[in-house]
Amino acid sequence: MKDTGDITDAVRLTAVRKVYGRRDNQVVALDGVTTRFGRGTFTAIMGPSGSGKSTLLQCAAGLDQPTSGSVLIEEQELSEMNETALTKLRRDRIGFVFQAFNLLPVLTVRQNVTLPLRLAGRKPARGRVSTVLDQVGLAQRSNHRPAELSGGQQQRVAIARALVSEPAVIFADEPTGALDTRTARDILALLRHASQAAGQTIVMVTHDPVAASFADRVLFLADGRLAGELDSPTPQSVADRMTHLGAFADDGPLPRLVTSRGGQR
Numbered sequence: 158m159k160d161t162g163d164i165t166d167a168v169r170l171t172a173v174r175k176v177y178g179r180r181d182n183q184v185v186a187l188d189g190v191t192t193r194f195g196r197g198t199f200t201a202i203m204g205p206s207g208s209g210k211s212t213l214l215q216c217a218a219g220l221d222q223p224t225s226g227s228v229l230i231e232e233q234e235l236s237e238m239n240e241t242a243l244t245k246l247r248r249d250r251i252g253f254v255f256q257a258f259n260l261l262p263v264l265t266v267r268q269n270v271t272l273p274l275r276l277a278g279r280k281p282a283r284g285r286v287s288t289v290l291d292q293v294g295l296a297q298r299s300n301h302r303p304a305e306l307s308g309g310q311q312q313r314v315a316i317a318r319a320l321v322s323e324p325a326v327i328f329a330d331e332p333t334g335a336l337d338t339r340t341a342r343d344i345l346a347l348l349r350h351a352s353q354a355a356g357q358t359i360v361m362v363t364h365d366p367v368a369a370s371f372a373d374r375v376l377f378l379a380d381g382r383l384a385g386e387l388d389s390p391t392p393q394s395v396a397d398r399m400t401h402l403g404a405f406a407d408d409g410p411l412p413r414l415v416t417s418r419g420g421q422r
């Protein structure tokens with residue numbers, strides 16, 4: 158009974174460990190992380206500063222190599238791939254959305270969205286670009302340049318660019334970090350919709366409990382280890398966990414510092 162359509166996760170990490178530096182100044186950024194990101198799920202990753210969130214994202218996306226452990230994307234083991242194959246995998250099967258929108262100013266919205274595919278020598282399926290532009294609410298702006306758009310609209314372009322090739326997973330690193338609260342919510346609602354309506358797998362790093370509450374599940378990291386997870390999160394339940402994590406993660410005299418960061422402004 159091998160129906161890979163049913164059994165594969167988009168991404169699976171097993172005992173992922175990442176150590177930076179050499180002998181005398183080693184930093185253990187990830188310390189044995191095992192988790193999975195099921196197809197079509199939307200997961201937020203949270204944790205105090207320095208807990209390993211970015212490192213987890215980088216290792217899961219094949220941008221950085223774990224010191225040990227396994228990362229599978231659609232059942233492909235990243236550590237067995239050479240740099241050329243990894244580059245191709247990242248290009249074809251992974252979408253990225255960052256805090257900075259990373260759009261090319263001289264290109265139109267439509268050209269920005271299709272650029273990664275064109276660089277890969279591919280053409281988007283007919284109608285696909287219009288579909289994603291419609292999905293992100295920018296169908297009327299396809300010939301505009303980024304400078305003519307608001308920050309929220311620019312992030313929508315970046316999301317359309319990530320969605321266009323229907324990747325196995327979109328990794329989003331603080332995608333709403335540069336946006337005002339209301340625009341941030343629209344963007345988060347859009348990501349949630351992409352996951353729920355189109356089955357897009359999304360993994361998002363955030364510091365913001367409200368942002369995390371848009372996900373189906375929140376993974377908490379502390380000191381490079383998984384420190385629990387929460388299904389159907391609410392801003393309050395996420396903030397409560399972060400408060401406790403601050404206390405776990407910081408044995409020093411000022412655990413409250415982490416608490417107040419959890420309630421980010």
Ligand SMILES: Nc1ncnc2c1ncn2[C@@H]1O[C@H](COP(=O)(O)OP(=O)(O)OP(=O)(O)O)[C@@H](O)[C@H]1O
Nearest residue numbers: 177178184185186205206207208209210211212213
């Ligand atoms: N290139 C590197 N060289 C050495 N240490 C590193 C490197 N990158 C990250 N680290 C260390 O690894 C640990 C985890 O860092 P990481 O950036 O993953 O944390 P984070 O949870 O994303 O933090 P933040 O919320 O502040 O962005 C930290 O102690 C950090 O200083």
